[in-house]
Amino acid sequence: MTKERILRWSFFVFGLMILALGAALTVEGKFLGIGPWDVFHYGLSLKLGLTIGSWSIIIGFLLLTTSSILTKQLPKIGAFLNMLLLGLFIDFFIWLLPSTDSLIGAVLFFILGVVLIGYGIGLYVSADLGSGPRDSIMIMIVDKTGWSIQWVRNGMEVLVLLLGWGLGGPVGIGTVIIAFFLGPIVGFSLPQCKTLLAYMLMKKEHKKLAA
16 A cells, blocks of 8 residues: 555545544533534434444445445445444444533533644545545435435535424424534535645655655
């Protein structure tokens, strides 16, 4: 494996870890509500057992399978690892983090969690090793229908939010905040992460030439 691939995979895995930590923080600060997909996973966990991370993996697997059948293409290794690692990391951080019963603690957990989710997405996407299962199914729907990517994404999130709410998942003002403000945070973090990756790749190339 080349040094560039090692660096890209490092960004990918570290980004998923940061994303999972952010998601776990919002779950621990669930008094304010959590993101639409996590509401769904949380609701499934409440009604059917298993952990939130386990349901993240199961739903991701179903989405990848559906996308593969409809597009007649096998998923990229990055999409598969995204599905698997994100769920494992979420469960690990939920186990590791302390619970908070205070409003101030919930607010701090939530704010930090949303920021980390945004930067985690920026890191793993900048690695350019394949999108996650939820993004894969979104892109497939856009390609098949010609609908706007914004409307497809919003429609998917509203659907899973309603399903999760019906299952008893925590919905609140934080859910709305994540839905509307996560995009701008990623829009800010992604260029930074791409610039950092390009700088580190260039630095490694300069060292190679100097040697």
